[in-house]
Amino acid sequence: MPLIVQKYGGTSVGSLDRIRNVAARVKRTRDQGNQVVAVVSAMSGVTDGLIKMAKDLAGSPSEREMDVLMATGEQQSIALVSMALQEMGVDAASITGRQAGIITSGSHTRGRIEKIDPAMMKQMLDEGKSLVVAGFQGITPEGMIHTLGRGGSDLTAIAVAAALKADVCQILTDVDGVYTCDPRVVKNARKLPEISYDEMLEMASSGSKVMQSRSVEFAKKFGVVFEVRSSLNDHPGTLVLEEHPHMENVVIRGISIERSQARLTITGIPDAPGMSGLILGALADAEINLDMIISNIANDGFARHSFTMHSSDLGKAQAALKRVLTDLAPNSKIETEAGIAKLSVVGIGMRSHSGVAATMFKALGNADINIGMISTSEIKIAVTVDEMRIEDAARSVHDAFELHKAPA
Amino acid sequence: MPLIVQKYGGTSVGSLDRIRNVAARVKRTRDQGNQVVAVVSAMSGVTDGLIKMAKDLAGSPSEREMDVLMATGEQQSIALVSMALQEMGVDAASITGRQAGIITSGSHTRGRIEKIDPAMMKQMLDEGKSLVVAGFQGITPEGMIHTLGRGGSDLTAIAVAAALKADVCQILTDVDGVYTCDPRVVKNARKLPEISYDEMLEMASSGSKVMQSRSVEFAKKFGVVFEVRSSLNDHPGTLVLEEHPHMENVVIRGISIERSQARLTITGIPDAPGMSGLILGALADAEINLDMIISNIANDGFARHSFTMHSSDLGKAQAALKRVLTDLAPNSKIETEAGIAKLSVVGIGMRSHSGVAATMFKALGNADINIGMISTSEIKIAVTVDEMRIEDAARSVHDAFELHKAPA
Numbered sequence: 001m002p003l004i005v006q007k008y009g010g011t012s013v014g015s016l017d018r019i020r021n022v023a024a025r026v027k028r029t030r031d032q033g034n035q036v037v038a039v040v041s042a043m044s045g046v047t048d049g050l051i052k053m054a055k056d057l058a059g060s061p062s063e064r065e066m067d068v069l070m071a072t073g074e075q076q077s078i079a080l081v082s083m084a085l086q087e088m089g090v091d092a093a094s095i096t097g098r099q100a101g102i103i104t105s106g107s108h109t110r111g112r113i114e115k116i117d118p119a120m121m122k123q124m125l126d127e128g129k130s131l132v133v134a135g136f137q138g139i140t141p142e143g144m145i146h147t148l149g150r151g152g153s154d155l156t157a158i159a160v161a162a163a164l165k166a167d168v169c170q171i172l173t174d175v176d177g178v179y180t181c182d183p184r185v186v187k188n189a190r191k192l193p194e195i196s197y198d199e200m201l202e203m204a205s206s207g208s209k210v211m212q213s214r215s216v217e218f219a220k221k222f223g224v225v226f227e228v229r230s231s232l233n234d235h236p237g238t239l240v241l242e243e244h245p246h247m248e249n250v251v252i253r254g255i256s257i258e259r260s261q262a263r264l265t266i267t268g269i270p271d272a273p274g275m276s277g278l279i280l281g282a283l284a285d286a287e288i289n290l291d292m293i294i295s296n297i298a299n300d301g302f303a304r305h306s307f308t309m310h311s312s313d314l315g316k317a318q319a320a321l322k323r324v325l326t327d328l329a330p331n332s333k334i335e336t337e338a339g340i341a342k343l344s345v346v347g348i349g350m351r352s353h354s355g356v357a358a359t360m361f362k363a364l365g366n367a368d369i370n371i372g373m374i375s376t377s378e379i380k381i382a383v384t385v386d387e388m389r390i391e392d393a394a395r396s397v398h399d400a401f402e403l404h405k406a407p408a
Numbered sequence: 409m410p411l412i413v414q415k416y417g418g419t420s421v422g423s424l425d426r427i428r429n430v431a432a433r434v435k436r437t438r439d440q441g442n443q444v445v446a447v448v449s450a451m452s453g454v455t456d457g458l459i460k461m462a463k464d465l466a467g468s469p470s471e472r473e474m475d476v477l478m479a480t481g482e483q484q485s486i487a488l489v490s491m492a493l494q495e496m497g498v499d500a501a502s503i504t505g506r507q508a509g510i511i512t513s514g515s516h517t518r519g520r521i522e523k524i525d526p527a528m529m530k531q532m533l534d535e536g537k538s539l540v541v542a543g544f545q546g547i548t549p550e551g552m553i554h555t556l557g558r559g560g561s562d563l564t565a566i567a568v569a570a571a572l573k574a575d576v577c578q579i580l581t582d583v584d585g586v587y588t589c590d591p592r593v594v595k596n597a598r599k600l601p602e603i604s605y606d607e608m609l610e611m612a613s614s615g616s617k618v619m620q621s622r623s624v625e626f627a628k629k630f631g632v633v634f635e636v637r638s639s640l641n642d643h644p645g646t647l648v649l650e651e652h653p654h655m656e657n658v659v660i661r662g663i664s665i666e667r668s669q670a671r672l673t674i675t676g677i678p679d680a681p682g683m684s685g686l687i688l689g690a691l692a693d694a695e696i697n698l699d700m701i702i703s704n705i706a707n708d709g710f711a712r713h714s715f716t717m718h719s720s721d722l723g724k725a726q727a728a729l730k731r732v733l734t735d736l737a738p739n740s741k742i743e744t745e746a747g748i749a750k751l752s753v754v755g756i757g758m759r760s761h762s763g764v765a766a767t768m769f770k771a772l773g774n775a776d777i778n779i780g781m782i783s784t785s786e787i788k789i790a791v792t793v794d795e796m797r798i799e800d801a802a803r804s805v806h807d808a809f810e811l812h813k814a815p816a
Contacts (some may be wrong), residue, residue: 018462052584056486058495065494069487070504072480076458079477080465086473087466094476098506099551120551141508143528197685 002167003125007135007157009173012231015075019043023084025172025231029088030130030303037121037131037164039157040081042073062106067147069139070109071097074134074153081132087106093124095133100160100259102138104146111138111146112220113155116163121153124199125164151212158215162222169224170210172231177238178210180201180403181255185391188404192253193236196243199253199346202380206344207258216240243348249408251349251356252401257394259343259387261291262311263373266321268332269303278323278328279305286320288313291342292375294381306373308384311338338370341390344382345397363400369393410575411533415543415565417581418452420639421485427451430784431492433580433639434456438498438538443571445529447565448489457789471516473756475555478517479505482542482561489540501532502540505554508568510546512554517799519546519554519625521563524571531758533572543570559620567621570630572673577632579619580639583645586611587812589663593799596812601644604651607661607754610788614752615666651756657816659757659764660809665802667749667795669699671781672718674729676740677711685731686736687713692729696721699750700790701781712779716792719746748780749798752790753805765789771808777801 006029008022016186022038029036043317050069054061061069078094101117121131135153138146147297148155152156160168176191178200183189195203204213210228219240229237269275278293282396283290292308309317314336350356360381369392371395372384385393398404411492414437416430430446437444441740444597458477462469469477486502493500509525529539543561546554556563562579586608591597594656603611612621618636627648629636637645677683684703691698699715717725722744732738758764768789777800780792793801806812 016461019465052422053484053488056490057427058491061491061493065490065502067489067505068490069484072483072487075480075483076461079480080461082473082476083466083469086470094473096476096553123555145504154567187525 001033001035003037003164005037005157005161005164005166005169005289007039007040007153007169007171008041008231009153010041010047011174013040014044015116019077019080019084021079022231023088023090026081026085026130027088029092033126037125037128037133037160037166038081039135039153039160040074040077040132040154041135042070042077046073046076051255065199067108070147071134072135072138072141077383078132078134079407085130085132088102090130091128091199092130093125094134095121095131097134097137097156100133102156102159104140105137105150109147110149111158113138118160121164123186128220151215154211154215155196155218158222158224158226160220161226162224167355169226170237171226171228173210173228174229174231174233175210175228176233177228178208178240180255181394181398182257185257185394186255186398189398190404190406194247195253196247196348197240197392198379199348200240200245201252202344202346203256204389206256206342206346207324208256237405241393242313248349248352250347252347252403253349254346254403255394255398256344256346257390258344259390260311261308261340261342261384261387262314262336262338263306263308263340263384264314264317264321265304265306265335266325266332267298267302267304267335269305269329271297271301271303275303275328276305278324282295282320282324283307283317286316288317288320292373292384292397294373294375299391307338308342308373314338337385340384341385341387341389342381342382343393343397344403348379350381351380359400360397364393367396369396374384375392409441409443410597411445411572413445413447413569413572413577415447415535415561415577415579416449416639417561418449419457419582420580421489424488425490425753427485427492427771430489430569430639431496432497434489434493434538435498443533443538445533445541445568445574446489447541447561447568448482448484448485449543450478454481454484454651456569459736462610468799469761471509472552473526475516475553477544478555479542479553482544486540491702493538493540499536500538500540503529503539503729505542505545506547506565507603508541509571510564510567512548512556513811514545517555519562521546521556521567524567529568531573533564548722549605552799559623561675562619562623563626565777566632566634569634569681570632577634579634581618582583582628583618584618584634584638584643585636586648587662589806590665590803593665594663594806598814600646602647602649602655603661604655604756605648606651607756609646610752610754611662611664614664614750614754614788614790618666638730655785656757656760658755660753660755660764660811661754661757663802663806663811664752664754665798666752667798668719669716669750669795670722670744670746670803671714671716671748671792672722672725672729673712673714673743674733674740675706675710675712675743677713677737679705679709679711683711683736684713686732690728690732691715691725694724695785696725696728700781700792702781702783707716716750722746747795748792749795750790750796751801751805752788753809754788756787757788758789767808768805771804772801775800775804777804
């Protein structure tokens, strides 16, 4: 019998009625002749309530205890979803992260899945049960409760699918799948029937909110084919899988946009060995996530570095740089620009097709949109533009590559 | 360093302010030079909310899933109390039932503690931590989550105290200790400095609400001395311990009363072997908890059985008996009386003092109170009286034994 892993997020189980809907979908999947393992998140309201209590008791609550507290959210969900299933006549059983054999490493609230011992799940599946597994949680080898951080339930679903050698892993969410661009921005954006892991990773890291990178990386590493689809309807979603030759016929798979970006440029830095390392080190110590990094030597012989980051990090970055530059480069200057956005075109076809950048820049030029910084990878070209123009930019590039048309 | 186990019930951790109070008391105990292990229940409101959700989803939710759900209540409490302690500068860590090594047997929602492997607790105590242990929960040998039913957190505290060989086990509750009688009924009731396990068991099984019998039995079995005291003040409470010779000098330790009792009498039963077994079996199958059982042969040569039970069980008992008596004893009659109450006097001194019954019955007679049924054990005499007169009965017996006076 085929084994399907389904992941339901916090919104999907956010009320008792929604829990009944989840149970009904699990039952339907089972009635169609499948074994089902549902991975569920905490009810969205529950999580918020727990965080509020913790913040009330302690300014910065210990991360170990936050893990113990937050893990109760998923434990409640699995019990409630199991009860709803049983009420519908389905032989169901809840499984905590520990019972699922999910062993983690890393620091509290940001665990990584190291391995899964699926013995208990396998035994219960053999007994004919449908399983409801707690997402987002595991235990350390020492037996401490551990949560997996943002997107943790997706990670659980993919890891469980890998451990159980599931036939399908469905990530059920509030979008219908992965689109050529955000359909709220580009009206004729098209749902992709499939996308490669690498393209999905580039989309995720350049602003697409569908999934966290590390879940996709985990799926790629263990060869788990998964489908992103809606929990609200039965439309087919988007399959995410290893690339196959036919995929390269498409030059650009999709476009992602990321708003609220900022640029920080430092000029007047002596062109000496080790300077870049000290500057980047200072930003890393301040826990600034840099996105684009561009360095060159200006006409005056001094080095010039430009970085992009989320605009909320700009103040922290400036402060960290001032501390280090006062000694290192007293004549340097910091210049910042907020209110920019990033547009990325992504596609493995770029490897074998030329002219992508030319098409993209021409489209932006025709739309009278200035390009700021540019960065590229083997399968991505990203540019910054004025945040006010990001939607126009997305539409003009989407049109230029004719992404609304299904490829032949 | 002395090790103190403290148990805090659901009311004591019923709000964030109360959680802070619990943390402050734990810190005070620690600052006095003790190692502390706090066993806590779920926040009272949380438990109610969870039950409500379960009942909404399923008419009779599976007990396995109820255990998974309810156990989250204590898990939240331990995290929150630990956070509050840490905020006060105490090095604290939460411990789930599983981490405390509490292995259980029995059916779901009514687990029994079989053994405790305190390795993790010991290691953390050695590291100088104060521990906050989840009451009411453990795991089965197969790794399933198990709750312990009513009074389960008391049981956890006593079992943990036994496993860690604690110097003191304090059951912190909303009463100041064990009294010679309920102080709401007998104004000059006196708090007992100490009481033996056997007396405490008789008090518990005859209506005293302070603790469940099985926690006292567990303490007796493992020789855990515990103290019942208030979580609201620092007054000394009542020590519960193995009897020592000096204790026998007190004839009566205390009086307990139990309201809402009912009597059921069956007359006209043929005096044949096995009849009593069939009748009691029918009541047991109907899950009726009988209290007093009195059987004799009436003048007519037929047997007559009288039972007391909680009045809410009376209807169920009558129905069960009718089914069995229609065949067995078609001429039998069932007679019932609700609105009665039970008064018990308890004391190990009874073993070596005579005249207890005489003093008791004389006091009741002087107060013009009729005695219904009578039952006795080695250390208890119980009588039923009209429920309307139970408070008068308690006061007159309390006076007759001069229980308001501390023994010499």
